[in-house]
Amino acid sequence: MMKSKLEPQRRRSESDPLALALQPPANETDADREKRLHEELEAKRVSDGIDEMLRAEKKERKNKPEIKVLLLGQSESGKSTTLKQFQLMHSPAAFNADRTAWRAVIYLNLVKSILRILDAIAPEDPLEDDAEEAGEHAEPASIIITSRGRPQSALTVTRVPKYERYRAALAPLYELEVRLARLISSPDDDEPECNDDSRPHWTVGSPNAYGRNGRPLPNISIPDYHGSTSPLSPLSPSTTVAGQPSPGGSSSSSSRSRQAEVSVHHSKDWKKKWSLVSRITSPKSAHTNEIEGWWDDPKDPVHIMHSCAPAMMQLWDDASVRRCLKEKGLRLEESSGFFLNEIRRITALRYFPTTDDVLKARLKTTGVVEHSFIIPDTQRRQMIWRIYDVGGARYQRQTWTPYFDDVNAIIFLAPISAFDQVLAEDPKVNRLQDSLLLWKEVVSNKLLANVNIILFLNKCDLLKDKLAAGVQLASHLPGYRDRPNDYESIRQYFKAKFGNIHAQCSHNKERQINLLFTSVTDTRGTKVVINSVRDSIIKANLRSMQLM
Numbered sequence: 257m258m259k260s261k262l263e264p265q266r267r268r269s270e271s272d273p274l275a276l277a278l279q280p281p282a283n284e285t286d287a288d289r290e291k292r293l294h295e296e297l298e299a300k301r302v303s304d305g306i307d308e309m310l311r312a313e314k315k316e317r318k319n320k321p322e323i324k325v326l327l328l329g330q331s332e333s334g335k336s337t338t339l340k341q342f343q344l345m346h347s348p349a350a351f352n353a354d355r356t357a358w359r360a361v362i363y364l365n366l367v368k369s370i371l372r373i374l375d376a377i378a379p380e381d382p383l384e385d386d387a388e389e390a391g392e393h394a395e396p397a398s399i400i401i402t403s404r405g406r407p408q409s410a411l412t413v414t415r416v417p418k419y420e421r422y423r424a425a426l427a428p429l430y431e432l433e434v435r436l437a438r439l440i441s442s443p444d445d446d447e448p449e450c451n452d453d454s455r456p457h458w459t460v461g462s463p464n465a466y467g468r469n470g471r472p473l474p475n476i477s478i479p480d481y482h483g484s485t486s487p488l489s490p491l492s493p494s495t496t497v498a499g500q501p502s503p504g505g506s507s508s509s510s511s512r513s514r515q516a517e518v519s520v521h522h523s524k525d526w527k528k529k530w531s532l533v534s535r536i537t538s539p540k541s542a543h544t545n546e547i548e549g550w551w552d553d554p555k556d557p558v559h560i561m562h563s564c565a566p567a568m569m570q571l572w573d574d575a576s577v578r579r580c581l582k583e584k585g586l587r588l589e590e591s592s593g594f595f596l597n598e599i600r601r602i603t604a605l606r607y608f609p610t611t612d613d614v615l616k617a618r619l620k621t622t623g624v625v626e627h628s629f630i631i632p633d634t635q636r637r638q639m640i641w642r643i644y645d646v647g648g649a650r651y652q653r654q655t656w657t658p659y660f661d662d663v664n665a666i667i668f669l670a671p672i673s674a675f676d677q678v679l680a681e682d683p684k685v686n687r688l689q690d691s692l693l694l695w696k697e698v699v700s701n702k703l704l705a706n707v708n709i710i711l712f713l714n715k716c717d718l719l720k721d722k723l724a725a726g727v728q729l730a731s732h733l734p735g736y737r738d739r740p741n742d743y744e745s746i747r748q749y750f751k752a753k754f755g756n757i758h759a760q761c762s763h764n765k766e767r768q769i770n771l772l773f774t775s776v777t778d779t780r781g782t783k784v785v786i787n788s789v790r791d792s793i794i795k796a797n798l799r800s801m802q803l804m
């Protein structure tokens with residue numbers, strides 16, 4: 257800003273060009289001098305005014321403090337779903353604006369579930385076993401490891417008499433899967449972006465492990481599971497690879513060449529880019545033959561979805577299919593399988609995603625995504641909340657650390673229903689064991705010693721369903737021994753287990769963990785949870801500010 261003392265400035269060295277420029281002319285008259293001094297005083301007044309405004313703005317920003325919250329947890333623990341709930345509560349207009357874009361993800365989730373079923377019920381081909389041994393892969397997601405340590409597919413197989421008919425009727429879905437993945441990843445990309453898995457840190461075992469497009473082929477197997485913990489740190493990248501896209505996204509019938517989970521990098525604005533979105537923002541008149549909505553566009557994916565709907569429904573309702581899936585230990589209901597019970601509604605020409613659909617839609621996160629919300633505190637003062645949603649897969653976790661420096665709170669999610677599942681990115685690792693190890697790393701991290709931590713023991717709804725279906729925790733967690741296999745006993749056990757790890761490993765013995773049992777897809781329950789989390793974070797933040 258302007259200098260307050262003017263006279264000394266004029267006495268600066270003549271070599272100073274600024275001083276030279278500011279010097280009054282040598283032939284300045286008294287009247288000119290008076291005029292100049294008046295103008296300089298006026299300029300100073302304006303400059304002081306600006307300084308005052310900046311100070312006031314800074315003060316106001318100080319009155320609107322910022323809170324930084326990190327969402328941590330393994331992949332599929334529910335981080336992005338929690339973020340959607342924050343958005344629904346504190347930025348509903350943005351949530352509603354995104355609804356149409358989620359249609360593509362929901363279609364893709366449903367298509368993947370259907371194709372996974374087709375792959376699972378395909379008649380066993382003895383040649384395929386040889387191919388598997390040669391290093392090709394099977395789809396890893398949602399494979400449940402049985403108590404005997406092997407997927408049941410190796411033991412019993414129910415034949416599905418209508419398999420060929422289903423395959424023929426649903427053949428268009430193979431191509432649609434590739435198209436949707438491409439649309440979501442980026443309409444401009446040649447390749448669907450799946451899992452960010454072309455990273456150089458992959459180690460790929462066999463010499464023939466590269467696809468036609470030069471990307472490494474995945475190296476996935478379902479190993480025997482003996483309940484052991486992983487030798488790797490859960491914060492380090494995994495050395496095994498899962499979820500690799502197939503070469504060129506082929507529409508081959510075999511699961512061995514099908515692409516796995518689609519993810520979107522944080523830098524890609526897939527919601528805006530998705531070409532179908534624009535069409536409903538400017539509905540056209542039917543009289544002019546222009547399209548009124550996506551349902552009028554013959555190229556829109558809805559038409560394939562709609563025409564395949566009867567076959568999809570028959571497949572999902574077929575008793576021999578259900579039996580076969582059960583025998584193979586494939587429980588689709590736990591992931592995007594939710595949409596299998598809603599086929600008629602979702603494939604309708606004018607289908608528009610509901611809030612529940614958006615919350616259940618699965619799209620893997622890659623990188624770290626920042627979202628800001630203005631959230632009022634208990635005295636109705638506005639605060640800026642920056643919430644960071646991270647990719648939870650093992651090979652993503654090294655991106656978390658730079659955010660540990662100035663974070664105020666962490667919401668850590670552990671999906672406690674996943675005790676009988678393995679990581680998609682490393683099928684050697686049980687998901688519950690991974691969550692426990694990750695929790696240990698987070699609570700024992702010195703950088704995070706003074707950070708307020710909220711623990712969501714999540715997916716309680718799925719845990720209840722699993723227990724009701726007769727799944728025994730002790731079969732997967734031998735340490736549970738002969739304790740009762742009911743929901744209440746199990747949740748108390750998990751509460752103690754996570755609590756003990758914190759008590760033993762934290763560098764901050766004063767820290768209290770706020771532990772909540774959650775089902776973050778449940779909007780009503782999560783609203784209460786988010787309000788309580790908000791109050792506890794604000795309180796802890798106030799306390800730490802008073803200590804400063």
Ligand SMILES: Nc1nc2c(ncn2[C@@H]2O[C@H](COP(=O)(O)OP(=O)(O)OP(=O)(O)O)[C@@H](O)[C@H]2O)c(=O)[nH]1
Nearest residue numbers: 331332333334335336337616618621648715775776
């Ligand atoms: N039934 C049920 N489903 C849940 C719950 N929480 C999350 N899900 C579903 O689980 C899937 C994975 O959730 P996400 O929120 O995408 O998981 P994430 O932690 O963000 O995973 P990454 O992005 O891979 O790190 C989604 O389909 C969610 O709808 C829950 O409490 N109950």
Ligand SMILES: [Mg+2]
Nearest residue numbers: 335336620621
């Ligand atoms: Mg996510």
